[in-house]
Amino acid sequence: MPKAIPPDLQTSHGSGRALARHYPRGLYIEPHAHDWAQVLYAVAGVMWVEAGNEALMVPPQRAVWLPPGTVHAIRMLSAVEMRNVYLRSNYVQHLSSRCDVFEVNGLLRELISAIAEHEQDRDDAYLDAAFRMIVLELEHAPQHALRIPLPSAQADRRLGALCEAVIANPSIDVGFEQHAARAGASVRTLARLFTRELGVGFAEWRRQVQLAVAASRLAEGQPVDRVARSLGYRPSSFSDMFRRELGASPTGFYTRATLAGEEPAPGDAAAGAPDGQSRVDTSTG
DSSP states (O other): OOOOOOOOOSSOOSSEEEEEEEEOTTEEEEEEOOSSEEEEEEEESOEEEEETTEEEEEOTTEEEEEOTTOOEEEEESSOEEEEEEEEOGGGSTTSOSSOEEEEOOHHHHHHHHHHHHHGGGSOHHHHHHHHHHHHHHHHTOBBOOOEEEOOOTTSOHHHHHHHHHHHHOOOTTSOHHHHHHHHTSOHHHHHHHIIIIISSOHHHHHHHHHHHHHHHHHHTTOOHHHHHHHTTOOHHHHHHHHHHHHSSOTTSOOOOOBTTTOOOOTTOOOOOOOOSOEEESSOOO
Protein backbone atom coordinates (compact mmCIF):
# COMPACT_ATOMS: atom_id res chain seq x y z
CA MET A 1 0.00 0.00 0.00
CA PRO A 2 1.60 3.33 -1.05
CA LYS A 3 1.96 6.07 1.52
CA ALA A 4 -0.47 8.99 1.50
CA ILE A 5 1.46 12.24 1.70
CA PRO A 6 0.02 15.14 3.76
CA PRO A 7 0.55 18.72 2.62
CA ASP A 8 3.85 20.34 3.60
CA LEU A 9 2.82 22.23 6.72
CA GLN A 10 6.36 23.27 7.60
CA THR A 11 6.75 25.59 4.61
CA SER A 12 3.15 26.83 4.50
CA HIS A 13 2.77 30.53 5.29
CA GLY A 14 -1.01 30.92 5.10
CA SER A 15 -3.62 30.34 7.77
CA GLY A 16 -4.50 26.87 6.51
CA ARG A 17 -4.05 24.07 4.00
CA ALA A 18 -6.45 21.56 2.48
CA LEU A 19 -6.48 18.44 0.34
CA ALA A 20 -8.81 15.90 -1.26
CA ARG A 21 -8.18 12.14 -1.18
CA HIS A 22 -9.98 8.88 -2.01
CA TYR A 23 -9.53 5.94 0.38
CA PRO A 24 -10.77 2.37 -0.26
CA ARG A 25 -13.01 0.47 2.13
CA GLY A 26 -11.07 -1.28 4.89
CA LEU A 27 -8.01 1.00 4.80
CA TYR A 28 -6.45 1.61 8.21
CA ILE A 29 -4.31 4.72 8.75
CA GLU A 30 -2.04 4.11 11.71
CA PRO A 31 -1.69 6.48 14.71
CA HIS A 32 -0.02 9.82 13.94
CA ALA A 33 -0.37 13.53 14.77
CA HIS A 34 0.02 16.97 13.17
CA ASP A 35 1.23 20.28 14.62
CA TRP A 36 -1.78 22.05 13.10
CA ALA A 37 -5.42 21.54 13.98
CA GLN A 38 -7.33 19.37 11.55
CA VAL A 39 -10.84 18.87 10.23
CA LEU A 40 -11.53 15.42 8.75
CA TYR A 41 -14.59 15.43 6.51
CA ALA A 42 -15.85 12.66 4.24
CA VAL A 43 -18.18 13.95 1.54
CA ALA A 44 -19.03 10.29 1.00
CA GLY A 45 -18.43 7.23 3.19
CA VAL A 46 -18.06 6.46 6.90
CA MET A 47 -14.95 6.65 9.12
CA TRP A 48 -14.08 5.27 12.55
CA VAL A 49 -11.54 7.57 14.24
CA GLU A 50 -9.50 6.42 17.23
CA ALA A 51 -7.99 9.13 19.43
CA GLY A 52 -6.43 8.30 22.78
CA ASN A 53 -8.40 5.49 24.37
CA GLU A 54 -11.64 6.43 22.60
CA ALA A 55 -13.28 5.74 19.27
CA LEU A 56 -15.54 8.15 17.38
CA MET A 57 -17.77 7.07 14.52
CA VAL A 58 -18.16 9.57 11.69
CA PRO A 59 -21.21 9.04 9.47
CA PRO A 60 -22.15 11.19 6.45
CA GLN A 61 -22.76 14.91 7.12
CA ARG A 62 -20.44 14.76 10.11
CA ALA A 63 -16.77 15.69 10.44
CA VAL A 64 -14.04 15.30 13.07
CA TRP A 65 -12.36 18.16 14.90
CA LEU A 66 -8.77 17.28 15.90
CA PRO A 67 -6.92 19.88 18.02
CA PRO A 68 -3.21 20.42 17.28
CA GLY A 69 -1.03 17.48 18.30
CA THR A 70 -3.87 14.95 18.65
CA VAL A 71 -2.66 11.41 18.02
CA HIS A 72 -5.29 9.63 15.93
CA ALA A 73 -5.88 6.65 13.66
CA ILE A 74 -8.59 6.19 11.03
CA ARG A 75 -10.46 3.12 9.77
CA MET A 76 -12.43 3.43 6.53
CA LEU A 77 -15.70 1.55 7.00
CA SER A 78 -16.60 2.14 3.38
CA ALA A 79 -14.97 3.79 0.38
CA VAL A 80 -14.34 7.35 1.56
CA GLU A 81 -14.01 10.62 -0.35
CA MET A 82 -12.01 12.63 2.19
CA ARG A 83 -11.65 16.40 2.37
CA ASN A 84 -9.12 17.51 4.98
CA VAL A 85 -8.50 21.02 6.29
CA TYR A 86 -5.45 21.96 8.39
CA LEU A 87 -5.55 25.16 10.47
CA ARG A 88 -2.73 26.97 12.24
CA SER A 89 -2.94 26.57 16.01
CA ASN A 90 -3.00 30.32 16.72
CA TYR A 91 -6.27 30.62 14.76
CA VAL A 92 -8.11 27.96 16.77
CA GLN A 93 -6.98 28.43 20.38
CA HIS A 94 -10.53 29.35 21.40
CA LEU A 95 -11.99 26.10 20.04
CA SER A 96 -12.38 22.82 21.91
CA SER A 97 -9.18 21.15 23.14
CA ARG A 98 -10.85 17.75 22.81
CA CYS A 99 -11.46 15.86 19.59
CA ASP A 100 -15.13 15.82 18.60
CA VAL A 101 -17.52 14.82 15.87
CA PHE A 102 -19.67 17.70 14.67
CA GLU A 103 -22.43 18.43 12.19
CA VAL A 104 -21.47 20.00 8.86
CA ASN A 105 -23.95 22.58 7.56
CA GLY A 106 -24.28 23.58 3.92
CA LEU A 107 -21.92 26.56 4.08
CA LEU A 108 -19.17 24.66 5.90
CA ARG A 109 -19.52 21.73 3.48
CA GLU A 110 -19.09 24.00 0.46
CA LEU A 111 -16.16 25.89 2.01
CA ILE A 112 -14.28 22.67 2.84
CA SER A 113 -14.98 21.10 -0.55
CA ALA A 114 -14.10 24.22 -2.55
CA ILE A 115 -10.76 24.72 -0.80
CA ALA A 116 -9.77 21.05 -0.76
CA GLU A 117 -10.61 20.52 -4.42
CA HIS A 118 -9.44 23.86 -5.85
CA GLU A 119 -6.83 25.23 -3.45
CA GLN A 120 -4.22 25.55 -6.19
CA ASP A 121 -6.60 27.71 -8.26
CA ARG A 122 -7.27 30.32 -5.54
CA ASP A 123 -5.14 33.30 -4.58
CA ASP A 124 -3.81 33.88 -1.06
CA ALA A 125 -6.43 36.49 -0.15
CA TYR A 126 -9.27 34.16 -1.09
CA LEU A 127 -7.77 31.24 0.82
CA ASP A 128 -7.08 33.31 3.94
CA ALA A 129 -10.68 34.57 3.97
CA ALA A 130 -12.05 31.06 3.37
CA PHE A 131 -10.01 29.47 6.15
CA ARG A 132 -11.07 32.23 8.56
CA MET A 133 -14.71 31.63 7.59
CA ILE A 134 -14.24 27.92 8.32
CA VAL A 135 -13.01 28.81 11.81
CA LEU A 136 -16.07 31.01 12.35
CA GLU A 137 -18.37 28.18 11.28
CA LEU A 138 -16.54 25.71 13.53
CA GLU A 139 -17.34 27.91 16.53
CA HIS A 140 -21.03 27.13 16.05
CA ALA A 141 -20.78 23.56 14.77
CA PRO A 142 -23.02 21.28 16.93
CA GLN A 143 -21.20 18.38 18.54
CA HIS A 144 -22.56 14.97 17.68
CA ALA A 145 -20.23 12.33 19.12
CA LEU A 146 -20.85 9.01 20.82
CA ARG A 147 -17.58 8.06 22.51
CA ILE A 148 -16.56 4.45 22.99
CA PRO A 149 -13.75 3.65 25.45
CA LEU A 150 -11.01 1.43 24.06
CA PRO A 151 -8.34 -0.67 25.82
CA SER A 152 -4.96 0.98 26.16
CA ALA A 153 -1.91 -0.44 24.40
CA GLN A 154 -0.81 -1.88 27.76
CA ALA A 155 -4.11 -3.68 28.43
CA ASP A 156 -4.45 -7.47 28.52
CA ARG A 157 -4.36 -8.75 24.93
CA ARG A 158 -7.41 -10.96 25.60
CA LEU A 159 -9.48 -7.88 26.38
CA GLY A 160 -8.25 -6.26 23.18
CA ALA A 161 -9.15 -9.35 21.16
CA LEU A 162 -12.66 -9.47 22.62
CA CYS A 163 -13.23 -5.77 21.94
CA GLU A 164 -12.10 -6.16 18.33
CA ALA A 165 -14.48 -9.09 17.93
CA VAL A 166 -17.42 -7.11 19.31
CA ILE A 167 -16.62 -4.10 17.13
CA ALA A 168 -16.59 -6.39 14.10
CA ASN A 169 -19.89 -8.02 15.16
CA PRO A 170 -21.77 -6.19 17.93
CA SER A 171 -24.93 -8.32 17.65
CA ILE A 172 -26.43 -9.61 20.89
CA ASP A 173 -26.75 -12.97 19.13
CA VAL A 174 -23.14 -13.64 20.19
CA GLY A 175 -23.02 -13.96 23.98
CA PHE A 176 -20.32 -12.92 26.45
CA GLU A 177 -19.48 -16.56 27.06
CA GLN A 178 -18.84 -17.16 23.36
CA HIS A 179 -16.65 -14.08 23.09
CA ALA A 180 -14.73 -15.07 26.23
CA ALA A 181 -14.09 -18.58 24.92
CA ARG A 182 -12.77 -17.23 21.62
CA ALA A 183 -10.55 -14.76 23.47
CA GLY A 184 -9.11 -17.56 25.62
CA ALA A 185 -10.19 -16.31 29.03
CA SER A 186 -12.93 -16.97 31.56
CA VAL A 187 -16.00 -14.77 31.79
CA ARG A 188 -14.98 -13.76 35.31
CA THR A 189 -11.49 -12.69 34.20
CA LEU A 190 -12.80 -10.65 31.29
CA ALA A 191 -15.54 -9.06 33.40
CA ARG A 192 -12.85 -7.90 35.82
CA LEU A 193 -10.73 -6.56 32.93
CA PHE A 194 -13.66 -4.62 31.48
CA THR A 195 -14.35 -2.89 34.77
CA ARG A 196 -10.69 -2.18 35.49
CA GLU A 197 -9.61 -1.03 32.01
CA LEU A 198 -12.75 0.52 30.51
CA GLY A 199 -14.75 1.50 33.58
CA VAL A 200 -17.90 -0.32 32.42
CA GLY A 201 -19.16 -3.88 32.21
CA PHE A 202 -19.28 -5.92 29.01
CA ALA A 203 -23.02 -5.43 28.41
CA GLU A 204 -22.84 -1.66 28.77
CA TRP A 205 -19.73 -1.39 26.60
CA ARG A 206 -21.28 -3.48 23.83
CA ARG A 207 -24.41 -1.37 24.02
CA GLN A 208 -22.27 1.72 23.41
CA VAL A 209 -20.78 0.06 20.34
CA GLN A 210 -24.25 -0.93 19.16
CA LEU A 211 -25.52 2.64 19.54
CA ALA A 212 -22.52 3.93 17.60
CA VAL A 213 -23.04 1.37 14.84
CA ALA A 214 -26.75 2.11 14.73
CA ALA A 215 -26.29 5.88 14.50
CA SER A 216 -23.86 5.45 11.62
CA ARG A 217 -26.09 3.04 9.69
CA LEU A 218 -29.16 5.19 10.23
CA ALA A 219 -27.22 8.21 8.96
CA GLU A 220 -26.42 6.24 5.81
CA GLY A 221 -30.16 5.83 5.26
CA GLN A 222 -30.63 2.22 6.34
CA PRO A 223 -34.15 1.47 7.65
CA VAL A 224 -34.60 1.17 11.40
CA ASP A 225 -35.84 -2.42 11.19
CA ARG A 226 -32.79 -3.54 9.18
CA VAL A 227 -30.41 -1.85 11.63
CA ALA A 228 -32.26 -3.39 14.58
CA ARG A 229 -32.16 -6.93 13.19
CA SER A 230 -28.48 -6.65 12.25
CA LEU A 231 -27.77 -6.04 15.94
CA GLY A 232 -29.96 -8.92 17.12
CA TYR A 233 -32.99 -6.83 18.22
CA ARG A 234 -36.64 -6.75 17.32
CA PRO A 235 -37.35 -3.27 15.90
CA SER A 236 -39.56 -2.27 18.84
CA SER A 237 -36.99 -3.43 21.41
CA PHE A 238 -34.22 -1.64 19.54
CA SER A 239 -36.18 1.63 19.44
CA ASP A 240 -36.89 1.35 23.16
CA MET A 241 -33.21 0.74 23.92
CA PHE A 242 -32.09 3.61 21.69
CA ARG A 243 -34.57 6.03 23.25
CA ARG A 244 -33.74 4.90 26.80
CA GLU A 245 -29.99 5.33 26.29
CA LEU A 246 -29.90 8.48 24.14
CA GLY A 247 -33.17 10.19 24.99
CA ALA A 248 -34.50 10.27 21.41
CA SER A 249 -35.90 7.92 18.79
CA PRO A 250 -33.45 6.31 16.31
CA THR A 251 -34.37 8.87 13.64
CA GLY A 252 -34.61 11.92 15.90
CA PHE A 253 -31.33 12.00 17.79
CA TYR A 254 -29.29 15.24 17.84
CA THR A 255 -27.40 17.54 20.22
CA ARG A 256 -26.82 21.28 20.44
CA ALA A 257 -23.39 21.65 22.04
CA THR A 258 -20.79 23.34 19.81
CA LEU A 259 -17.03 23.39 19.30
CA ALA A 260 -16.76 26.83 20.87
CA GLY A 261 -16.39 25.20 24.27
CA GLU A 262 -19.92 24.39 25.46
CA GLU A 263 -20.32 21.19 27.44
CA PRO A 264 -21.73 18.27 25.40
CA ALA A 265 -25.18 17.10 26.31
CA PRO A 266 -25.49 13.58 27.80
CA GLY A 267 -25.53 11.00 25.03
CA ASP A 268 -23.78 12.80 22.17
CA ALA A 269 -23.83 10.59 19.06
CA ALA A 270 -22.24 9.40 15.80
CA ALA A 271 -21.11 5.87 15.06
CA GLY A 272 -20.41 2.52 13.15
CA ALA A 273 -18.03 -0.44 13.23
CA PRO A 274 -15.09 -1.61 11.17
CA ASP A 275 -14.94 -4.63 8.90
CA GLY A 276 -11.72 -5.95 7.36
CA GLN A 277 -8.81 -3.54 7.10
CA SER A 278 -5.57 -2.86 5.28
CA ARG A 279 -2.83 -0.59 6.63
CA VAL A 280 -0.63 2.34 5.70
CA ASP A 281 2.17 3.78 7.80
CA THR A 282 1.44 7.52 7.54
CA SER A 283 -1.41 9.55 6.16
CA THR A 284 -3.21 12.74 5.47
CA GLY A 285 -5.42 11.93 8.44
